[in-house]
Amino acid sequence: MKLLTAIHQAFPEKKEDSHLKLLYSNMSPKTREEIIYRKNGKSIDRVIEIDIATGSRVKTTHYDYFNDKKIRSVDEYDRNSGKKIRTVNYVLYKSIDEYDLNTGKKLRTINFNIKDDTKISSIQEYDPETGNIVTISIYKRDGKTVSIIKKIDPETQKVTSWVNNKNIDYKPVEPARIMTRSYDNIKLTEPKNKEDIAKLIDNLYKNQLKFENIR
Numbered sequence: 001m002k003l004l005t006a007i008h009q010a011f012p013e014k015k016e017d018s019h020l021k022l023l024y025s026n027m028s029p030k031t032r033e034e035i036i037y038r039k040n041g042k043s044i045d046r047v048i049e050i051d052i053a054t055g056s057r058v059k060t061t062h063y064d065y066f067n068d069k070k071i072r073s074v075d076e077y078d079r080n081s082g083k084k085i086r087t088v089n090y091v092l093y094k095s096i097d098e099y100d101l102n103t104g105k106k107l108r109t110i111n112f113n114i115k116d117d118t119k120i121s122s123i124q125e126y127d128p129e130t131g132n133i134v135t136i137s138i139y140k141r142d143g144k145t146v147s148i149i150k151k152i153d154p155e156t157q158k159v160t161s162w163v164n165n166k167n168i169d170y171k172p173v174e175p176a177r178i179m180t181r182s183y184d185n186i187k188l189t190e191p192k193n194k195e196d197i198a199k200l201i202d203n204l205y206k207n208q209l210k211f212e213n214i215r
Helices: 002-010 013-023 191-206
Strands: 031-037 044-051 057-063 071-077 084-089 095-099 106-112 120-126 133-139 146-152 159-164
Touching: none
Parallel strands: none
Antiparallel strands: 031 044, 044 057, 057 071, 071 084, 084 095, 095 106, 106 120, 120 133, 133 146, 146 159
């Protein structure tokens, strides 16, 4: 017993506690969480993660309405400005929306394969002024190789050109615009000429002449 007492006196537990605190002193949490419940007070609607130093939002996790253990989407924010930088959606299939930090407008959307969320199926790029889609890149089954790139007019939202995987630039051929109707240039027969033609036909039938004999 004297030996055990001597050991405890030589290496007291306080020294061990202080050593552990020193090891983990740099691992203090940098964020705190706020849980927002739905009206029923039981199911979780979203969890907001806030930077303790700046007070800005870092991340917001939205949960499914019918199953609060299933994530619906995740919003990620810049730590300094608190502005949204991307949103990861998990509804139907995985997709990522990326935003411009200055304007807050959507820059592009990355859509992943519905069966394999590690493979990209398509990427949509947006016009910063109108917010409309200007480019659509469609990927092959491998999720890495681009198959087709479509260019879209941001104002009219019509496809202006597309490039396939053979690097051949195609442009859709628009039908020629017809300025006049096909029957606008037809000249009508004058009344006098109509009467002469009618008399000629009557005479032909009266004389029982055949049209193939007329030369």
